[in-house]
Amino acid sequence: MFLSSDDAKAIADKVLAHSKADACTVQIQGGLDQSLRFARGGATTNLASAEANLRISSHIGGRIGSCSTSRFDDEAVAAAVARSEEIARMLPVDPDYVAPLGPQNYSFSNRYDEATANLRLDALATAAARVIEEGARIGVDTFGCATTARRFDAYATSAGLFAYDRRSEIDLSATARNRADAWSGWAGAHQFFADRLDADAIARVACAKGAHDATPVDLEPGAYTVVLEPEATTELAFWLIKTMEARAADEGRSFFARPGGGALLGAKLFDERLSLRVDPADPLAPEAAFGFDGVPQRARAFIENGAVTTLYRSRAWAQKTGAEAIPFVRNFVMSGGDVSIDDMVRSVRRGVLVTRLWYTNIVDRKSLLLTGLTRDGNFLIENGRIVAPMRNMRFNQRLGDLFANIKALGPTRRTWRAAGEGGAPAAPAMLVEGFNFSSKSSGI
Amino acid sequence: MAPAATPSTVETSCYRGRNAFSLNRALLYDLADIVLTAARRNGASYADVRIGETRREYAFAKDDRLENFDERASQGFGVRVLLDGCWGFYGARRLDPQSLRDGVERALENARAVKPIQFQPIALERLPAHEAEWIMPMGVDPFEVSASEKADLLLSIIASARDHGADFCSASLSATCEERFFANSLGSRIHQTRTRVAPNFQATAIDRASGRFATRDCLAPARGAGWDYVVGVGLIDEAAQAGAEARAKLDAKPVAPGDYDIVIDPTNLWLTIHETVGHSTELDRVLGWEANFAGTSFVKPHMLNELQFGSELMTIVADRAQPGALATIGFDDDGAPAEVAEFAIVEKGVFRNFQMALGQAHLIGLSHSNGCAYADSPTTFPIQRMPNISLKPNPGKCSFNDLINDVENGIYVVGAGSWSIDQQRDNFQFGGQLFYEIKNGKLGDLLRDGAYQGRTTQFWNSLSGLCDASAYHLDGTFTCGKAEPVQLAPVSHGSPPALFRNVRVLNTSDDA
Numbered sequence: 030m031f032l033s034s035d036d037a038k039a040i041a042d043k044v045l046a047h048s049k050a051d052a053c054t055v056q057i058q059g060g061l062d063q064s065l066r067f068a069r070g071g072a073t074t075n076l077a078s079a080e081a082n083l084r085i086s087s088h089i090g091g092r093i094g095s096c097s098t099s100r101f102d103d104e105a106v107a108a109a110v111a112r113s114e115e116i117a118r119m120l121p122v123d124p125d126y127v128a129p130l131g132p133q134n135y136s137f138s139n140r141y142d143e144a145t146a147n148l149r150l151d152a153l154a155t156a157a158a159r160v161i162e163e164g165a166r167i168g169v170d171t172f173g174c175a176t177t178a179r180r181f182d183a184y185a186t187s188a189g190l191f192a193y194d195r196r197s198e199i200d201l202s203a204t205a206r207n208r209a210d211a212w213s214g215w216a217g218a219h220q221f222f223a224d225r226l227d228a229d230a231i232a233r234v235a236c237a238k239g240a241h242d243a244t245p246v247d248l249e250p251g252a253y254t255v256v257l258e259p260e261a262t263t264e265l266a267f268w269l270i271k272t273m274e275a276r277a278a279d280e281g282r283s284f285f286a287r288p289g290g291g292a293l294l295g296a297k298l299f300d301e302r303l304s305l306r307v308d309p310a311d312p313l314a315p316e317a318a319f320g321f322d323g324v325p326q327r328a329r330a331f332i333e334n335g336a337v338t339t340l341y342r343s344r345a346w347a348q349k350t351g352a353e354a355i356p357f358v359r360n361f362v363m364s365g366g367d368v369s370i371d372d373m374v375r376s377v378r379r380g381v382l383v384t385r386l387w388y389t390n391i392v393d394r395k396s397l398l399l400t401g402l403t404r405d406g407n408f409l410i411e412n413g414r415i416v417a418p419m420r421n422m423r424f425n426q427r428l429g430d431l432f433a434n435i436k437a438l439g440p441t442r443r444t445w446r447a448a449g450e451g452g453a454p455a456a457p458a459m460l461v462e463g464f465n466f467s468s469k470s471s472g473i
Numbered sequence: 474m475a476p477a478a479t480p481s482t483v484e485t486s487c488y489r490g491r492n493a494f495s496l497n498r499a500l501l502y503d504l505a506d507i508v509l510t511a512a513r514r515n516g517a518s519y520a521d522v523r524i525g526e527t528r529r530e531y532a533f534a535k536d537d538r539l540e541n542f543d544e545r546a547s548q549g550f551g552v553r554v555l556l557d558g559c560w561g562f563y564g565a566r567r568l569d570p571q572s573l574r575d576g577v578e579r580a581l582e583n584a585r586a587v588k589p590i591q592f593q594p595i596a597l598e599r600l601p602a603h604e605a606e607w608i609m610p611m612g613v614d615p616f617e618v619s620a621s622e623k624a625d626l627l628l629s630i631i632a633s634a635r636d637h638g639a640d641f642c643s644a645s646l647s648a649t650c651e652e653r654f655f656a657n658s659l660g661s662r663i664h665q666t667r668t669r670v671a672p673n674f675q676a677t678a679i680d681r682a683s684g685r686f687a688t689r690d691c692l693a694p695a696r697g698a699g700w701d702y703v704v705g706v707g708l709i710d711e712a713a714q715a716g717a718e719a720r721a722k723l724d725a726k727p728v729a730p731g732d733y734d735i736v737i738d739p740t741n742l743w744l745t746i747h748e749t750v751g752h753s754t755e756l757d758r759v760l761g762w763e764a765n766f767a768g769t770s771f772v773k774p775h776m777l778n779e780l781q782f783g784s785e786l787m788t789i790v791a792d793r794a795q796p797g798a799l800a801t802i803g804f805d806d807d808g809a810p811a812e813v814a815e816f817a818i819v820e821k822g823v824f825r826n827f828q829m830a831l832g833q834a835h836l837i838g839l840s841h842s843n844g845c846a847y848a849d850s851p852t853t854f855p856i857q858r859m860p861n862i863s864l865k866p867n868p869g870k871c872s873f874n875d876l877i878n879d880v881e882n883g884i885y886v887v888g889a890g891s892w893s894i895d896q897q898r899d900n901f902q903f904g905g906q907l908f909y910e911i912k913n914g915k916l917g918d919l920l921r922d923g924a925y926q927g928r929t930t931q932f933w934n935s936l937s938g939l940c941d942a943s944a945y946h947l948d949g950t951f952t953c954g955k956a957e958p959v960q961l962a963p964v965s966h967g968s969p970p971a972l973f974r975n976v977r978v979l980n981t982s983d984d985a
Contacts, residue, residue, distance in 0.1 A: 472895030
C-alpha cells in the first residue's frame with residue numbers, strides 16, 4: 030500500500046495524538062512490489078504484493094517499547110499505541126537512552142518517477158521477452174527476473190520531526206545457459222527510472238556470455254591476477270563498507286580496531302585510488318534522504334584516497350562517545366579510473382576475468398577474510414587475450430590485502446540489486462593481483 | 474457456509490497470545506468464496522487463496538542495554554489463479570471483501586500479462602480436497618510471556634557470559650506465530666497455526682595486547698515450540714560456558730591445515746545437510762527455476778535411484794511431523810497433507826526422491842508432488858521449500874566415544890560458523906564454533922580458526938561412522954533464503970554426530 034506524504038503524516042499525527050508516553054516515534058513503510066520470473070525461455074511465477082507496516086515506539090522513563098501493525102484503522106492504531114506503552118513500562122531503563130530527534134534538514138535525491146511507479150506486470154513481461162527472444166536467436170536457454178517497486182518511508186517523532194521519502198525501482202536480471210547446461214552467463218541492472226533500464230543490452234550481454242560451447246578449462250588453486258567486472262567489485266566493496274561499524278572498532282572486535290584500543294579512523298589502510306562515498310545527490314547511486322531514527326544521510330566519504338574517514342555509528346553509541354551518528358548506507362559509490370576491461374585484459378599475462386561472485390561470507394572478522402565463489406562467466410586470460418571459458422573457483426581472500434593492491438580501475442558504473450532493496454551501489458571494474466583461489470568448483 | 478451476520482472485518486486478538494485460532498472463521502470462508510467464485514467466473518482453471526496473520530516478536534540486548542523490543546502483527550491475503558495455463562498472483566495487507574475482489578482482478582490481470590511469454594502452459598496435478606484444522610502442540614505461548622521476563626532473561630544471559638570470560642555479549646529472542654487459512658477451487662478449506670522460537674547470543678572475548686578477538690555463538694537451536702522450550706534449554710548455563718570458551722579460544726592452538734578425519738556434531742552438521750542435500754534435491758532448482766538467483770543443482774532427473782550420493786550409512790529423510798521441528802505442519806501451502814512429505818531423499822547412500830511443489834512432478838514423469846510448498850507470507854507466491862530433512866541415526870549401538878575410538882588424527886567440530894556453497898551445491902566451506910583435536914581415539918585440546926572444505930558427494934561418500942539415536946539432535950533456522958523476491962523459510966535438520974574421513978581443513982586466521 031503506497032501512501033503519499035500527506036496520508037502518512039495523517040496517520041503519524043493520529044498515532045502521536047493517541048500517545049501518552051514521554052515521547053513517541055512513528056515509522057510507516059510500504060508500497061507495491063511486482064515481479065515476474067522466467068526459466069528456460071518461459072514464465073514461471075509472478076506476483077504483485079501491496080505491503081504496509083506501522084511501527085510505534087513509546088518512550089517512558091528512559092525505556093522504549095515498540096509495536097508494529099499492518100492495520101491502519103483507528104482501533105488498530107490505538108491498540109498498537111497502548112501495547113507499545115505497555116511494553117515500555119515492563120522493560121528495564123536503558124542506561125544509554127536517547128530521546129527522539131527533532132526536525133532535521135534533509136538532502137532529497139531524485140529517486141521517484143511516476144511512470145515507473147505506475148508500471149504493471151505487462152511491462153515486466155515485455156522486458157523478459159527481450160531476453161527470451163535474444164536467447165532463442167542465439168541458441169541459449171534464458172532465465173531471469175524482472176521487478177518493479179513503488180515504496181515510501183515515513184518517520185515522525187513527538188519532538189516535531191516528520192520525514193518522508195519515496196522511490197520507484199525497476200530491475201532486470203538474466204542468466205543464459207548453453208543448451209548442454211554446461212556454461213552460463215549473466216547480466217543485470219537496477220534503475221529508479223524505467224526509461225534508463227536497457228533491457229536489450231541486458232539480453233545481449235547475458236546471452237553473449239552464456240553462448241560458449243567449448244568445454245570450460247580447470248584452473249589449479251593458487252594466487253592469480255583477476256579482472257573483476259563491476260558486479261564482482263561491488264560485492265567485495267559492500268562487505269568492506271558493511272564492516273565499517275564504529276562500535277565494533279572502538280571495542281576492539283573489528284578489522285578497523287587499532288591494536289591497543291580505539292578505531293583506525295584516519296589510518297591509510299588501502300590503495301590511494303580507493304574511495305567509498307555516499308551522497309543523496311549523487312547522480313549515479315543516490316542514497317535515501319535519511320537512515321535509522323530519521324538521521325539524515327549526508328554526502329560523506331567512508332574511505333577517501335585509501336584512508337578510513339568515517340565509520341557508521343548508532344545514535345546511542347554516538348551519544349556515549351561524543352561522536353556523530355552515521356546511518357548505514359545502501360547506495361555507495363566506489364571511485365573509478367579510466368582503464369577499460371579490454372585494456373585490463375590486455376595487460377594480464379595469465380589470469381581470470383570474473384563476471385560476478387556468489388555466496389560470499391566473512392570467515393574471519395579480524396582479517397576480513399572473505400570466502401565465496403565465482404559465477405556466471407569466468408574466463409581464462411593468457412597473454413592479454415581471453416582464451417577459454419573457465420570453471421568456477423572458490424576464493425578465500427583478505428579484503429584488506431585486496432583493496433590495498435589495486436592495479437587498475439575502470440569507469441564507475443551503476444550495478445544491479447533487486448528492486449525493493451532500496452537502490453544499488455556503483456563501482457568500477459578492478460584489476461588486482463594475488464587473488465587467492467582456494468579450490469575448484471564444478472558448479473556452472 | 475456463510476453465517477447469518479457477517480462481520481465486516483477479520484477480528485483478531487492482535488497483541489495477545491493464543492493456542493488456537495483467532496481469525497474469524499465465518500468471514501474467512503466468505504472471503505474465500507468471494508475469491509474462488511470470481512476466479513471461476515472469469516475462467517480460471519484453478520485458484521487458491523491464503524489468508525492469515527503473522528505475529529512476530531524480537532528482543533535484542535547488548536552488554537548492559539536492552540536495545541530493541543518489538544512486537545509485530547501483520548494480516549494479509551494472497552490470491553493465486555491459473556488462467557489459460559498462466560499463473561497470476563496478487564497479495565495485500567487488507568482483509569475486507571472489496572480488497573479480495575480487487576485482488577482477484579489483479580491476479581487475473583497478471584496471468585493475462587504473462588501470456589505472451591508462457592510458451593509451455595503450467596499444468597497441475599489434481600490434489601485431493603481436505604477440510605481440516607491443525608494446531609501445533611505447544612506448552613507456554615511465548616506471546617503470553619511478559620516483556621519484562623524476556624528482558625530479564627536476555628540480560629541474565631549476557632551477565633552470565635561476561636562473568637565467565639566474555640568482554641562483550643549480545644543476546645536475542647525471536648518468536649513467530651503463523652495462522653493461516655487456505656482454500657482452493659478443488660474444495661480444500663484448511664486452518665493451521667504454529668509457533669516457533671529462536672534464542673540466540675554471541676559471546677566475544679578480546680586480547681587487547683594483540684588485538685585478536687574470538688566469539689562463541691549460542692548452540693541452542695530454533696524450534697517449533699513455546700516459551701517453555703526457551704526456559705528449559707539452559708541458556709544461562711550455556712552462556713557461562715560460551716564466555717569461558719570464547720576466552721579459551723584466544724589461547725587455543727591454531728588448526729594446522731591438512732586432511733583430517735572429522736567428527737561433526739549435529740550443531741554443525743545440520744547446516745551441511747541443509748546446504749548440500751536439502752538444496753541440491755529441490756526439483757525447482759533442478760528444472761532451472763532458480764537458475765537466475767539461488768542456483769541450479771548438480772543432481773539431475775536421470776540420477777533418480779542411480780546416484781550414489783553417499784556411503785551406505787547415509788539415509789536422509791524428509792518429514793513434516795517431527796515434534797519441535799520448524800517445518801512441521803499439517804498441510805503445505807499447496808494444501809498437500811503432511812503424510813506425502815514423508816519420504817527418503819537418500820536411502821543407504823542412493824538418491825531416491827526430489828522435493829516437489831504443485832505442478833512440478835509431471836515435468837520429470839511423476840504423478841504427484843510431495844508436499845514441499847511454502848509461502849513466507851500470505852502475500853507471497855508459494856514455492857518449493859524444504860520440509861524437515863534429517864540424517865537417520867545408526868540403527869545399531871554407537872556412542873560418541875565409540876565413534877571417535879578409531880580416529881587416529883582427527884578434529885571434532887561443534888556449532889555452525891561461516892558458510893558458503895556454490896550455486897549447484899557442490900563445493901562448500903563451513904566454519905564452526907569450536908574445534909577440538911582427536912588423537913588416538915580421545916578428545917584433545919581446543920583448536921582455533923578452523924573451517925572445512927569439500928565437494929558434496931565426495932564428502933558424503935566419506936561418511937564412515939554415525940552415533941545412534943541417543944545422540945540425535947534437532948537443529949535449524951528461521952531464515953533459509955530462496956526465490957526472487959527472496960522468501961525466508963523455517964526448517965529443521967536432525968542428525969547424530971557423524972564421522973567423515975579425509976576432509977580438507979583450513980586455517981582461517983591471520984597467522985595461517
